[in-house]
Amino acid sequence: MKLGTWNVNSLKVRLPHLLAWLPNAAPDVVCLQETKTQDADFPLGDFEAAGFRALASGQKTYNGVAIVSRSTGIDVATAIPGFADDQKRILAATFGDLRVICLYVPNGESVTSDKYRYKLGWLEALTAWLADEIARYPKLAVLGDYNIAPEAADVYDPKLWEGQVLYSEPERAAFRRLIALGFVDSFRIFAQPEGAFTWWDYRMSAFKRNRGLRIDHILLSPALAATCTSVRIDREMRALERPSDHAPVIAELDLG
DNA sequence: ATGGTAGAAACTCTA
Numbered sequence: 421m422k423l424g425t426w427n428v429n430s431l432k433v434r435l436p437h438l439l440a441w442l443p444n445a446a447p448d449v450v451c452l453q454e455t456k457t458q459d460a461d462f463p464l465g466d467f468e469a470a471g472f473r474a475l476a477s478g479q480k481t482y483n484g485v486a487i488v489s490r491s492t493g494i495d496v497a498t499a500i501p502g503f504a505d506d507q508k509r510i511l512a513a514t515f516g517d518l519r520v521i522c523l524y525v526p527n528g529e530s531v532t533s534d535k536y537r538y539k540l541g542w543l544e545a546l547t548a549w550l551a552d553e554i555a556r557y558p559k560l561a562v563l564g565d566y567n568i569a570p571e572a573a574d575v576y577d578p579k580l581w582e583g584q585v586l587y588s589e590p591e592r593a594a595f596r597r598l599i600a601l602g603f604v605d606s607f608r609i610f611a612q613p614e615g616a617f618t619w620w621d622y623r624m625s626a627f628k629r630n631r632g633l634r635i636d637h638i639l640l641s642p643a644l645a646a647t648c649t650s651v652r653i654d655r656e657m658r659a660l661e662r663p664s665d666h667a668p669v670i671a672e673l674d675l676g
Numbered sequence: 677a678t679g680g681t682a683g684a685a686a687c688t689c690t691a
Contacts, residue, residue: 429683430683432684433683433684452687453691456683480684481684481689481690527690527691623679623681624679624680626681
């Protein structure tokens with residue numbers, strides 16, 4: 421069983437990459453972010469033709485999440501309960517006894533921005549919700565673009581990034597509060613090469629110079645973490661022509 | 677010194 425996450429930065433533009441990637445990476449479930457596609461325009465037929473089901477919660481221009489999967493998800497949720505939000509950033513579904521939550525955490529723009537305050541409030545609401553979800557679903561995976569680099573090893577130049585949005589202490593503290601619920605950052609179960617990132621700015625040849633951050637994560641409940649056999653970043657997808665600024669992350673689980 | 681690139685959509689905002 422493989423679970424993936426990929427911020428595609430426009431589903432419309434990245435659809436050819438995604439359709440080429442699906443049979444190669446062969447995820448059973450992949451969470452997508454920044455689809456920037458309203459549900460009426462979601463290319464469901466393309467996924468069905470490739471042998472996948474799909475769920476979407478999107479909007480025009482900004483945000484938008486989707487879950488593409490081999491089997492059909494049920495008990496779908498599209499919001500953090502009790503948290504009013506016009507932005508489409510949440511999609512949850514159940515596959516057998518596996519609960520999957522797809523996240524697109526707000527970027528925050530800068531630590532002095534109103535969007536940063538929104539980000540921290542959003543993360544607080546998320547944490548309260550996930551405390552309930554992890555109690556309810558022993559096999560829970562929370563995948564997505566967290567827009568947080570949790571540790572110095574997740575940043576190409578931690579000194580430069582100290583105090584900046586995506587790596588500021590309040591954001592990292594919010595990430596640690598998620599971990600404190602019992603989640604495991606699956607990428608760090610395994611020894612990983614240095615300079616392993618999931619996002620590189622389009623500007624300043626950041627990818628070529630590997631000036632990246634690891635901000636896309638697969639958090640697993642303890643029961644799922646115990647079944648995880650590998651986690652890797654599909655860096656090649658960032659090297660293609662007209663790429664997303666994010667690479668996919670894939671976790672393999674041995675569910676027996 | 678606060679640049680630059682990409683996407684969507686509208687002549688700017690977001691990341």
